[in-house]
Amino acid sequence: MGDLYALDFDGVLCDSCGESSLSAVKAAKVRWPSLFDGVDSSLEDWIVDQMHIVRPVVETGYENVLLVRLLLEMKIPSVRKSSVAEGLTVQGILDNWFEIKPVIMAEWDEIRDPLIDLFGKVRDEWIDNDLAGWIGANRFYPGVPDALKFASSKLYIVTTKQSRFADALLRELAGVAIPVERIYGLGTGPKVEVLKKLQSMPENQGLALHFVEDRIATLKNVIKEPELNNWNLYLGDWGYNTQKEREEAEGFPRIHVLQLSDFNGKLK
Structure with missing residues (x-):
């Protein structure tokens, strides 16, 4: 496992x-x-x-x-x-x-x-x-590059960003090479469909499934899909969300509100 x-x-x-x-x-x-x-x-x-x-x-x-x-x-x-x-x-x-x-x-x-x-x-x-200049206008959250580099877990990126930009930042700014086939960007379908695809892949059978997001609306979409009941869901409290949304997340038993230090520790 x-x-x-x-x-x-x-x-x-x-x-x-x-x-x-x-x-x-x-x-x-x-x-x-x-x-x-x-x-x-x-x-x-x-x-x-x-x-x-x-x-x-x-x-x-x-x-x-x-x-x-x-x-x-x-x-x-x-x-x-x-x-x-x-x-x-x-x-x-x-x-x-x-x-x-x-x-x-x-x-x-x-x-x-x-x-x-x-x-x-x-x-x-x-x-x-x-x-x-473009790279310098971005920053990875503290500890994240090392957490990605030394992760013992299998990692996928599931984003609405265009894949080429995510890939460039991972390589150039974080110094992390995630295989491009594991980066699901804009145009690869809704996130719920990507999660269904990931859980159905033969090579992922038997793995514990975790999805980390900063948008509660996306996590609520996952909860609506019975097929995705096996995913552990996390709302990153350091991301682009509001206090009101973090409080709302606390009302969902399946959503764990996660702090950055805990997130970095989980990946390692």
């Missing part, structure tokens, strides 16, 4: 909020150049600061681009096109993003896939032009 750990990437292994926020600002300038005509560096800095606060609502990277524009519309009435921006607060975004997102996408006439492509393209260009 051994252990298999399926690990989310952003908010569990890597604090990528600085990089994703800066990439989102770059992408928003490409997508809506006229909106940023009068935007100075201090306003950009304010947007990036707010992005750290609203980060818990992001499920997939392209949503960062929408949040940048929404924060801009909240701040500058003259560029406002969304009906929800007036009077909206950062707390309002945290509380209501699930309802806000479809409204602004419709009002801005945006489609998910082109925004995903744009966000990836902006990151690729940043990496090509300034790899050190």
